[in-house]
Amino acid sequence: MALPNMAVNLIFYLLWEMSAVRWKSAGENRMIAKPQILRIAARRAAARVGDDGADGGDSRDTGTVTERRTKTRAKTAKPPMYKVILLNDDYTPMEFVVEVLKAVFHRPHAEATRIMLHVHQNGMGVAGVYPFEVAETKVRTVEDLARQAEYPLKCVMEKE
Numbered sequence: 001m002a003l004p005n006m007a008v009n010l011i012f013y014l015l016w017e018m019s020a021v022r023w024k025s026a027g028e029n030r031m032i033a034k035p036q037i038l039r040i041a042a043r044r045a046a047a048r049v050g051d052d053g054a055d056g057g058d059s060r061d062t063g064t065v066t067e068r069r070t071k072t073r074a075k076t077a078k079p080p081m082y083k084v085i086l087l088n089d090d091y092t093p094m095e096f097v098v099e100v101l102k103a104v105f106h107r108p109h110a111e112a113t114r115i116m117l118h119v120h121q122n123g124m125g126v127a128g129v130y131p132f133e134v135a136e137t138k139v140r141t142v143e144d145l146a147r148q149a150e151y152p153l154k155c156v157m158e159k160e
């Protein structure tokens with residue numbers, strides 16, 4: 001018969017109280033009483049989240065709570081991302097912009113053409129989104145290529 005959770009919690013609470021009393025009066029016995037209750041409760045909690053409770057815990061009666069939490073926390077935060085934005089001008093040839101989008105931003109031809117036309121019609125457009133240092137390098141590469149070809153193509157970056 002499955003007991004309702006509240007009843008089970010109440011039983012654990014009473015067992016806990018009893019063990020705490022024993023703990024106060026039992027001297028050496030305290031090493032046994034408290035962790036025993038904790039282990040049973042932890043095993044039940046683990047069963048509820050699909051863990052068998054067999055691992056991750058120390059079964060020795062050390063008086064220390066050693067059951068590990070099963071939640072994992074991400075250790076590294078995602079790096080902030082930066083949009084690399086192409087700016088329109090009246091002089092850079094469309095073909096040159098398409099080639100830049102293919103070579104520097106690894107866009108397939110059709111997508112490069114679409115982005116170039118978007119910039120041409122709207123004044124600016126996103127060529128790609130990257131971590132800070134990658135975005136910085138892309139901006140410099142575009143401007144180096146433009147300078148070498150003597151076109152005024154400009155490119156900026158903006159935090160997402």
Ligand code: TYC
Binds near residue numbers: 086
């Ligand atoms: N407007 C340019 C032209 O008509 C083409 C162009 C597109 C230039 C995108 C820059 O980022 C740019 N030749």
